[in-house]
Amino acid sequence: MEPLGSEKAAPRTRGLVSRATKLSTVPDRRAVLSVADSPRTFWSAPGEATVIGSGSATTIRADGPDRFRAIREAATELFSVGDVHAGALAARPRLFGGFAFHDEHTETAPWEGYPGAKFVLPRTQVTYAGEEAWLTVNGIGATPGAVERRLEEAADQFETLPDPGSVGTPPGIAGRTRTTSEAEWRESVVAATDRIAAGELRKVVLAQALRTSLERPLSMPATLTRLERRYPDCYRFLIEPDDGSGGFFGATPERLVGRSGRTVETGALAGTTGRGDTPEEDEWLAAELLADEKNVHEHELVADAVRSQLAPYAASVRTGERSIRRLATVQHIETPITAELTDDEHVLDLVEALHPTPAVGGLPPTEALRTIRDTEPFERGWYAAPVGWFDAAGYGSFAVAIRSALARGPTATLFAGVGIVEDSDPDREWDEVQLKYRPILDELE
Incomplete structure (x- = not known):
């Protein structure tokens, strides 16, 4: 390691002091996460550096409908005074965390330690960028x-x-408890489709939770490693409570928004089918998905809403070609969307504008959120909400926390949802939810 300069006494700084160096060897990610202090943070995304955070230099929190603004203002104050020498863009200090799905979120079980919004500036962070650490x-x-x-x-x-x-x-699963029975699910879906037919809703995303009892303690480093091997093209994350008594983690295929300079990248991911046993069956299922009226309609609702939500901030919005996104257990319809900002907007302004997308909420948003609150017999917490990071420049990357679970002690609670439109069939939607449990369930069983 290169010399760091004078060791003479220096005055204490009122704000942030940050120093970085390139490591002479690239340490094993699982080993780094295993020795990290609580709260641990982990972020790994396609085309981005992987970052492992250890401990907290400081943590900022907020609650209620103003939580996006409150976090942005607290972060601006944090970064406004300091002495930062990163040495490389990848090694710059960043805040990692996320938000609750609902404005009126409370820290009830199992979401203790997860307020309406929380971001951690790691005391120590290891960043993997290309072949360097x-x-x-x-x-x-x-x-x-x-x-x-x-x-x-x-x-x-x-x-x-x-x-x-x-x-x-x-770790293995000893038992499972569902929040929603099949009969209750049918009633909920039928009630939602009736409201859609009556013109009160256009779409609503209903979710379920599955509480599992684990046979052995869950190793988060090992679990994230297995998710990385199986879902390398997904956004993998871990956010722990301050005391390290659990962890919210996942491997989500859905980007919410990324901002670098004035370029914004987002997209629509909606419409789902399974994977085939052969390449030919895969192609057949994909073609069937792209031709399915219900799934295409659901996808178009999401894409239209994302473009509309970006429009007030953008000098231009470009829509890419619709395609199939293949994952280990499912296939989705995907449309990339890119925008150029008119002004220098903070990424959190865009996060607030886009959350919740119709892919996890519904349309119209207010009525869909009310329906979700009235229908779901569990607390969503941070499920299907924004998780990610941002820096002093207001650049950052956020994903939608689906394909996720909350681990706490000998239990892990999994979450999965599905979009309901007018011609949704309760039994098919039930099967789709079970399919969406698989990414996390496979790493626990």
């Missing part, structure tokens, strides 16, 4: 010398981590 150490109200000494100590630790060994097997 960077170490960043952050401090609030610290002296540069103290942060630099912590950087040296941490670098020595990460360059001598022990081999974590084999990934091992999933």
Whole structure:
């Protein structure tokens, strides 16, 4: 590691002090996550650096309908005063976290430790960018010398981590408890389609929760490694409560929004079918999905809404070609959408504008959210809400937290939902929800 400069006493800084260095060796990700302090954070996305956060230099929280603005303002204040030397763009300090789905969210079980919004500035973060690994150490109200000494100590630790060994097997599931029976589900779907037929709704996304009892303790590093191998093209994340007593994690295929410069990338992901046993069956199912009136209608509702929500911020909006997104267990209809911003908007402004998309909420939004609240017999918490990161420039990347679960002690609660439109069939929608449990369920069984 290169010298960090003078070790002479320096005045304590009122704000953020951040130092980074490139590691001489690239440490194993599972080993880094295994030795990380709570709360741990993990973010890995297609075309982005993978970041593992350890501990908290500071945490900002907010609740209620103003939580997006409150987080943005607190972060602006945090980044406004400081002494930051990143050395590389990938190693810059970032805030990692997410939001609750509903404005009126409360921290009831199992969502203790997950307020309406929470973002963590890791005390230590390891960033994997290409073939390199960077170490960043952050401090609030610290002296540069103290942060630099912590950087040296941490670098020595990460360059001598022990081999974590084999990934091992999933923890196994001893029991399952559903929040919604098949009979209750049919009643809910029929009630929703009746409201759609009456013109009160155009679409609503109804979800279920599945509480599993685990046979053995869940290893989060091993679980995220298995998800990475099976879903390399998805957004994989972990956000822990402050005390490390669990973790909200997932491998979601759905990007909410990414912003770099004035370029914004988002898209529509809606319409689902299974995978075939052969390439020929895969192609047949994909062609059937693209020709299915119900799924295409659901997809178009989402794409139209995303374009409409971006329009007030954009000088231009471009829609890419509709295609099939293939994952390990399902296939989706996908349409990429790109925009160029008129002004220098913070990524959180775009997150607030786009959440919830009709892919996880419905249309019209207010009526759909009311229907979800009245219908679902469980608390969504952070499920289907924005999770991701942002930096001092207001750049960032956020995904929609589907294909996700909340682990706490010997249990893991899985979440999955499906879009309901006028011609939805309750039994087919039930089967689709069970299919969407598979990405996480396969890593637990």
